[in-house]
Amino acid sequence: MRRAKLELEPFSLRLKKPLGTAKGEIGERWGFLVGVETDDGVRGIGEATPLPGWTESYEECRARLEEMRDTAGKGREFDTETLGSAARHAVNLARMDAEARAKGMALHERLADRFGTRRDGVDRSTTVPVNATVGDGSVDETVSAAETAVENGFDCLKLKVxxxxxxxxxxxxxxxxDAVGDDVVLRADANGAWERETASAAVDLLSALGFAYIEQPLAARDLSGHxxxxxxxxxxxxxxxxxxxxVSLxxxxxxxxxxxxxxxxxxxGPGPTLSLARYLRRSDVAPVVTTTVDAAVARAAAxxxxxxxxxxxxxxxxxxxxxxxxxxxDPVPVTDGEIAVPEGPGIAGNALDCLLWD
Known part of the structure; x- marks a missing residue:
């Protein structure tokens, strides 16, 4: 698939309202759809939606994807290892989508085969439990958002702090x-905003309130503090x-x-994520898969x-x-706090083809 034809389509999506985080508000997402077509005529689709702080910038992502598109158009080989993570995600996902489609397999089946998470004789779930995300807001706004999420079937909430x-x-x-009761699992996410003294006080508070975990209470480099x-x-x-x-992990x-x-x-991409999940499980650390507020293609792939x-x-x-x-x-809508994996080969059968191909 090294000589695959590559197509590129930019997009931008607004949020219903800005998502407040300790790193600032997220109000709009800009990204790219990436399509590949192999010599055998098999197509696959991927998505790059960069989020600086976690990935390369939008400008770098665009430049490298355009360079790769031009390279592929001239019939030359291209290598994803030099790409930033969002661009690499898009190309690797498109390749895996095409690979799964060629074999008539859903993407998760192909992933489980390639990365050794399929267990013979064991029925694997086709749904994923999910948490609702509650952004920063006033007390009343936060409680209202939490109560609405619970009413919509979520039994796990993540609160931005x-x-x-x-x-x-x-x-x-x-x-x-107080509003949702003790049966709802609560998480908090500080995005590295606190110093050690505040984080220590937060841990005591969250323990008393029965929170499951606090996400990134300290700066990224403070491993000993965590x-x-x-x-x-x-x-x-x-x-x-x-x-x-x-950070040296x-x-x-x-x-x-x-x-x-x-x-x-x-x-x-999906491959590195699943490989890391396997390592974490062997280390007795829970892997929690999340998006970076992505569009439909990357969200479904996740x-x-x-x-x-x-x-x-x-x-x-x-x-x-x-x-x-x-x-x-939405190919992956939430129902009662769960998401069902899309049906069909690849990411979602032919449901996404309209995005790049007539």
Whole structure:
């Protein structure tokens, strides 16, 4: 598939309302659809939706994809290893989609075969439990969003924190726990906003409120600080640490984290994500698959990745509703806190072909 024809189509999508995080608001997503067609005429589709801080910039992504398109148009071989993670995700996903289609297999089946997560004689789930994401807002706004999510069938919520003073976040977190009760699993995500003293106070609070874990309470480079926060009644999850090129990850991540957030867009595609998930499981660290608020193609592909992980915990894949518009009708809608894997060969059968091909 090295000499595949490559097509490129830019897009932009607005969010219904800006998603507040400790790193700032996300109000619009810009990206690219990438199509490949092999010498055998088999087509595949991928998506690059860069998010600086986790991936390369939009400008770098565009330049490298255009370069690859031009190289492929001249019949020369191209190599994805030199691409940024979002561009690499798009091309690798398109290739895997074509590969799965050629074999008449769903993407998650092909992933499970290639990366050894298929277990003979064991029925694997075709649905993924997911959490709802509640952005930064006032106490009333946060409680309202949490209650709406629970009414819509979610039993796991992730609350964004760290964008305001800790005392204000404390009011928001207490109010949500009071509003939704003890049966709803709660997570918090600080996006590395806190210093050690604040993070320590947050861990005590979240433990008392029965939160499952706090995601990236400290800066990406502070591995020892995260290790010190563990075993205090609330799990510690790493996100930005995984994607910071200046951080040398230790072989034993279990000393530093109970869970790791896996973003296929930032890891370069489904394959690397699933390989890392296998490693984490062997290390007794929970892999949690999430999107970077992606469009329909990457979001559907991430569902395939999650389904290929046996007994995956609730994942951060319920982000389609954050968009005011999407490229196509949602191929992975949420029903009662779960997402069913799309049917058909590849990512979603022929449902996505209209995006690039007539």
């Amino acid at each position: 760290g964008a305001r003073a800790f005392e204000e976040d404390e009011k928001r977190l207490r109010a949500v726990r 290790a010190e926060l563990r075993d205090r009644g609330v799990g510690i999850a790493l996100d930005e640490t995984l994607y910071d090129s200046s 230790p072989l034993n991540l279990r000393k530093h984290a109970d869970a790791v957030i896996l973003k296929p867009m930032a890891l370069g 569902v395939h990745v999650a389904v290929a992980i046996p007994e995956v915990p609730p994942c951060g894949l319920a982000t389609g509703d954050l968009l005011a518009e999407d490229l196509v009708d």
